[in-house]
Amino acid sequence: MSTQPDQTTNYAALVAEFARAGRAAQRVLARMDDAAKAAALCSAAAALRRHSGSIVEANARDVAAGTARGLSPAMLDRLRLDEERLEGIAAAVEAVAALSDPVGEHISHTTAPSGLDLVRVRIPIGLIGIIYESRPNVTADAAALCVRAGNAALLRGGSEAVNSNRAIHAALAEGLAEAGVPAEAVQLMPTQDRAAVGAMLRAAGLVDMIVPRGGKGLVERVQNDARVPVLAHLDGICHTYIHSAADRAMASEIALNAKMRRTGICGAMESLLLDADFATGGDVVGALLDAGCELRGDARAQALDERIRPASANDWDCEYLDAILSVAVVDGLDAALDHIARHSSGHTDAIVTGDEAVAERFLAEVDSAIVMVNASTQFADGGEFGLGAEIGIATGRLHARGPVALEGLTTYKWQVRGTGQTRP
Incomplete structure (x- = not known):
């Protein structure tokens, strides 16, 4: 999507537009087999390497802006990319491609007394919104994990890394598209306006899950304001x-x-x-x-x-x-x-x-x-824990707990096969 927001933007409509495009792309992604998804991520990693110069250049603008704004040395270090760090990001995408695909796994398979064949099978969640701060590597990590598990991703990065995130996203989208994945499977919100975050949090029925990655203030806001299920931890005490x-x-x-x-x-x-x-x-x-x-x-x-x-x-x-x-x-x-x-x-x-x-x-x-x-x-x-990359650590009691990787980005459905049974 190329919509450019301005001061009069209706962010609810903008999020709805991105979400509908993402959900359509996710249906295409859900039909792709294990090998095709893995190949698409390898193509995305190759695109990151191909565009490394422009990504590092974009990152230099973020680092310069952060220095001028007085970001701490630790924050600047988390923000900074060079060729070596970018190679690590590309390698991490390839590592996710090499992981076992959880989609289609039979969690359980039983035969009911009625003779019905019951299979509980793992499936993608759908469209996952990721709201994060500072670290530009999250753009690639989150996208790779979502795509590997058959999900579309709607990303909203922090203002500190805006140029880096856009450059990384552009390379990822290009590589995925070259391998047959719709570019809309991984979208980056084109605004840093906090109102857009609120629109994502209220997009129930369009966004299936929100994952916040950042400081306590961000996570607290997401958990307090979301009308969409949230997978997060607030504190690590x-x-x-x-x-x-x-x-x-x-x-x-x-x-x-x-x-x-x-x-x-x-x-x-x-x-x-x-x-x-x-x-x-x-x-x-x-x-x-x-x-x-x-x-x-x-x-x-x-x-x-x-x-x-x-x-x-x-x-x-x-x-x-x-x-x-x-x-x-x-x-x-x-x-x-x-x-x-x-x-x-x-x-x-x-x-x-x-x-x-x-x-x-x-x-x-x-x-x-x-x-x-x-x-x-x-x-x-x-x-x-041997899960490859993680999208975060969840401390709630529902769905995933602990490090959330591919399995945590799936849900399941029941597939029931009969031979003409009717219930007495």
């Missing part, structure tokens, strides 16, 4: 509980990695729970402090190291995304489970223990999308 039976060296190593490997990702540990009977809690907090992490703790945690600052009530519900960590000392497994139930965001929570029975109880009773034993929460990632 991830806990690591070090049980009394934890291996001392393992506990320190996991805690240090879970917090300090990358502090700004949603799987970073934000709260550390130390069992009162764990003998070397001081070594764990000392390693974190020595690594440059600010610790905010309760009175018993503060007693372990004088460098620990007092925690406020808000610290137990805070996603810092920085080298800051809340620390509490708890009286055993039940107290840890109670703390996690009150303060976890349902993203990822972990236990370090050598007691198998305790580990199994933790796995059973913690109601988060990802629950881990003796591992860093930083593994909360679709690539690490």
Whole structure:
């Protein structure tokens, strides 16, 4: 679609126009077999490489504008593309092409007492709206995952990467079209007006699902305003509980990695729970402090190291995304489970223990999308789970949970075959 919005644009009508074109393209895409979809994504990757110069040039304009606007060094780094990073984006599209196609999978197959043959088969969701910020690689990742699972995508990127997103989208659309996929299967909204986001969120019956990727403000708005089903997580308040039976060296190593490997990702540990009977809690907090992490703790945690600052009530519900960590000392497994139930965001929570029975109880009773034993929460990632790329991590209880990749971008229907049965 080439519609150019202006100040008088009716965004509801614009979204409806894009959505109808996307839904028509999705019906074509749904008829394509596994090999054809994979080939189309390989063609898209080739187009990204073919247009690498113009994409990098467009990105340079975004970086210059971001620098002038005072974006932080971390934001600029997430925004910046060069030939090496663009090659990584193209390779990621090819990696999605190499994944197994979930569409058509028989989830279950039974014969009813009536003799009816019942098959539950995996199918695409339809048209998926993706609203995201900053990272231009999301344009390619989201498009590739949607197309591989037979869905059309309606993309709305952030203003920081507007030129990069347009250049990447143009290359993707060209490559897909060369392989027989309608260009409208992946569309990019041609405006940065926030009113267009609102129109996407209200497009029930036209957009089948919304996936927000970005900061808390974006996700909160999407979840509050959407009339379309949303697949998202709001916060990554991830806990690591070090049980009394934890291996001392393992506990320190996991805690240090879970917090300090990358502090700004949603799987970073934000709260550390130390069992009162764990003998070397001081070594764990000392390693974190020595690594440059600010610790905010309760009175018993503060007693372990004088460098620990007092925690406020808000610290137990805070996603810092920085080298800051809340620390509490708890009286055993039940107290840890109670703390996690009150303060976890349902993203990822972990236990370090050598007691198998305790580990199994933790796995059973913690109601988060990802629950881990003796591992860093930083593994909360679709690539690490063998899913290829991910479109996001979902913390809700319906549909997909945890890293959402191809299977999470499908639903199912029942196919019923009879031999003339009528119901008595």
